[in-house]
Amino acid sequence: MYHSVGDCADDPYRVTVAPDRLDAQLGWLRRRGLRGVGVAELLAARARGGGRDLVGLTFDDGYADFVEHALPCLRRWGCGATLFVLPGRLGGENAWDPLGPRKPLLSADGIRRAAAEGVEIGSHGLTHVDLTTADDATLTAETTGSRTLLAELTGGAVTGFCYPYGTVDARAADAVRAAGYGYACAIDPGPLTGPYALPRVHVGQNDTPVRLLLKTRLHRLRRRAAAGV
Template identity: 80%
Template sequence: MYHSVGDCSDDPYRVTVTPDRLERQLDWLGRRGLTGVSMAALLAARGRGRGRGLVGLTFDDGYADFVEHALPRLRRRGFGATLFVLPGRLGGDNAWDPLGPRKPLLTAEGIRHAAAEGVEIGSHGLTHVDLTTADDLTLKRETAESRAALTELTGAPVDGFCYPYGTVDRRAVDAVRDAGYDYACAIDPGPLGGRLALPRVHIGQNDGAVRLFLKHRLHRLRRRPVEGL
């Protein structure tokens, strides 16, 4: 689970890695015979019993720096990824974060460019709302309407959803299912599980070789959410 790729000198929520750090982390995967893929590709491969050696790479929030810094590094290695975006904030910024710098988000053109380069586009909701505290109307808008908007924007099916802040409960899962998504990513879903509450490992600027090794090995045991995401 990645977010922004750029300057991390002011990063109170630990959501940024520098381009050089990302490059070293991707190389770490490659040296171990691991290939980064989109979540859709990972789940499809696992369904065929061929998921060994594949790692799902996700980038939340749809920061504009994905196209500049992450996409070229993924392409050079033949890696795929899933980009979870906010169609209700196209060309805006991370206004939901009270601290830290304002980071620009991708425009519709930027999202279409990423999709044309083979990146899977998924929904992160319309506007980055905690679904566990949303009323019924907001919950439907953030799930169903965001999927419809992205399908129209990209001209392709949108199968993946990512819970904002990683927060998820049964009501949110039911809304995602009702909206027609095939899978959904959380951070630590607690007692929830299955394709609509997939756990992920947060990767940050401090994750060098040793920390990556431990996170890779201990992923199945990890149950602590990451503050601020």
């Protein structure tokens, strides 16, 4: 689970990875015989009984720096990824982070460019709200509404959803399923773990090869495995 790729000097939420660090992390994966892919590709491979050499890479929030910094790294290492974006904030900024710093989000053209490079585009909701506290109308707009807008924007199917803040409950998961998504990503969903609450591990600037190795092992111990994944 990545977010922004750029300058880490001011990063109170630890959501930024420098381009050279991302490059090193992807290189570490490749040297271990692993390849980063989008989540839909990973799930499809696992459904066929394969995919043990694949790792799902996700980038949340749709920061504009994805096109400038992340795409070249992915290209260099032959990796794919899923980019979860906010169609209700196209060309906007991360206003949901009170401590800042303000970071620009991708425009429609930026999302189309990422899609043209083979990146899977998924929804992060419309505007980055906590779905577990949303009323019914907001919940529908953030799930169904965002999927419709992204399908129109990209001209392709939108099968993936990512819960803002990683928070999910049964009501939010049901809404995502009803909206027509094929899967959804969370962080540590506990008993809800499954295709509509996939657990992920945060990767940040401080994650050296040793830390990455520890995280891959601890992830299996701390988070329930999703059946069939």
